[in-house]
Amino acid sequence: MADTTLTHTGQAQARPAGLQGVAADWSSDQRAFKNVSWGKAMMWIFLLSDTFVFGCFLLSYMTARMSTRVPWPNPSEVFSLHIGGSDIPLILIAIMTFVLISSSGTMAMAVNFGYRRDRRKTAILMLLTAALGATFVGMQAFEWTKLITEGVRPWGNPWGAAQFGSSFFMITGFHGTHVTFGVIFLIIVARKVWRGDYDTGRPGFFTSRRGNYEHVEIMGLYWHFVDLVWVFIFAFFYLW
Amino acid sequence: MAEATANGLGQHTLHGTQAHDAAATGIAPAEVHQEHPIKLYLVVWLWLFILSACSYLIDYVGLQGYLRWSLILIFMMLKAGLIVAVFMHMAWERLALTYAIILPPILVLVFVAMMVFESDYTLLTRTLFFGAEP
Numbered sequence: 001m002a003d004t005t006l007t008h009t010g011q012a013q014a015r016p017a018g019l020q021g022v023a024a025d026w027s028s029d030q031r032a033f034k035n036v037s038w039g040k041a042m043m044w045i046f047l048l049s050d051t052f053v054f055g056c057f058l059l060s061y062m063t064a065r066m067s068t069r070v071p072w073p074n075p076s077e078v079f080s081l082h083i084g085g086s087d088i089p090l091i092l093i094a095i096m097t098f099v100l101i102s103s104s105g106t107m108a109m110a111v112n113f114g115y116r117r118d119r120r121k122t123a124i125l126m127l128l129t130a131a132l133g134a135t136f137v138g139m140q141a142f143e144w145t146k147l148i149t150e151g152v153r154p155w156g157n158p159w160g161a162a163q164f165g166s167s168f169f170m171i172t173g174f175h176g177t178h179v180t181f182g183v184i185f186l187i188i189v190a191r192k193v194w195r196g197d198y199d200t201g202r203p204g205f206f207t208s209r210r211g212n213y214e215h216v217e218i219m220g221l222y223w224h225f226v227d228l229v230w231v232f233i234f235a236f237f238y239l240w
Numbered sequence: 241m242a243e244a245t246a247n248g249l250g251q252h253t254l255h256g257t258q259a260h261d262a263a264a265t266g267i268a269p270a271e272v273h274q275e276h277p278i279k280l281y282l283v284v285w286l287w288l289f290i291l292s293a294c295s296y297l298i299d300y301v302g303l304q305g306y307l308r309w310s311l312i313l314i315f316m317m318l319k320a321g322l323i324v325a326v327f328m329h330m331a332w333e334r335l336a337l338t339y340a341i342i343l344p345p346i347l348v349l350v351f352v353a354m355m356v357f358e359s360d361y362t363l364l365t366r367t368l369f370f371g372a373e374p
Contacts, residue, residue, distance in 0.1 A: 033337050044341050055348045059355055066359035069366050076299050094296040101292055105285035108327045115275045214273055217329075224327045228320055235316035239299055240309070 043218045047225045050178075054229050057171050058236055064163035073159035075238050079143070093238050096139050097230065100179075103132035104227040107220045114216035119193055122216060126190035129223065133183040140176045144169075171233055178226050189219045274329040284326045291319045 016024050033041045065072050076089040083091065110125035147168070151158050154166040192198065192211065201210040295315045298308055325331040330338055 032340070033334070035334060036337060041337070044337065048341055048344060051345045052348070055345065055351075059348075059351060062352070063355045063359045063362075066356065067362035067366070069363065069370065076302075090296065090299050094292075097292050097296070098289070101285075101288045104288070104323065104327060105281065108281045108285070109278065112275065112278055112281060115273055217274060221328055224323050227327075228323050231316055231319045231323070234295065235312050239295060239312045 037214060039214060039218050040221070043221050047221065050225065050229075054171075054174070054232070057167075057174065058232060061163075061167040061171060061237065064167055065161070068161045068163060070161040072161050073157060073164045075240075078147070078159065078164075079238060090238060092139060092143055093234065096136055096143075097234055099132050099136050099139070100227050100230050103129045103136070104224055106132065107223045111217045111220040114193065114213040117199070117213070119196060119199070122213075123190045123194040126186050126193065126216070126219075130183045130186040130190065133179050133186065133223075133226075137176055137179050137183070140172060140179075144172075167237070171237060175226070175229055175233060178229070182223050182226050185219060186223065189215055274332060276326075276329075276332075280326065284322050287322060288319055291315050291322075295319075 015021055036044075077087075079093050080087040080089045081091050106125045106129045110122050110129060113121040113125060152165045152168070154169055156162045157165050192202075192204075193213075193216065195202070197204075198211050198213050198215065203209060204211055292315075295312065298311050298315075303311065324342075330341070
């Protein structure tokens, strides 16, 4: 507990005045999250705000679906694929789910090997994660193409409630965008790991700050969040 | 190899400039980073596959009604819990962070309840105004 309070030296220190003083006083020599770095704390807070974004999307979807008199299209049939002479319900979505879960696993392993300073394995696992993420986005593009050719539009579709299309494009579109950005950042961090930036203390190209292997874990937090959001989308939009 | 052997402790001090700064000002204890046995990740990974397969089977088998909805929610919460607790290391963080991140999304349930009433009302007015059939 003694660690959390400022040590008094017996002599009052001069505080900065003006706007600098405002900043200094607000920062106030305290931190709420005692043993996580600012990078990790900020990623968590960003993810919290992102949770609200996706929460609002799912909420608006719930409201639209509950308040319409027109029957909701059956996702089990809408997302079925015709394989081997029969319609398999929701099969593409199931494969996408498994691809994303796999990528989450490889990301967790990458974080682990990052802290073991195993550059090669970390970079390979991150690139594998990125490849699985890109596969996911590709399958989503296929799914969008299929639905659009079948006549699904944000303002209507052949099977029922018009809000189905708008909810679908909004929710999966935003999620797919998140996955795409995740893939881009995975490749950037994997390159840094591969080159040994976190061992040699090379300054980042954008922030000019030296990184460390915690960046892999922070990247992992984002990637797992993308997977987490998909868990909720899969449950509420595709299965419900 | 020194790094690899130290991971038996689960967590150890981050060797970085940030940790050094914090120690110098005496404000905060050293930052720790999350390092856990690989087996744990593999087990969680396997469970995520099993739970995803179960979720898919709900639809494949064609369960309906309350059984379907409750199973969907149970599998969803189990998957979400495993991802947040183990993959995102929330189980090992201090409670200050856990509460700050986990409690606000739970409060969204209040919003959900409000919108349930709102959409029930919207449906009622639509039914009264347009009639039962579309």
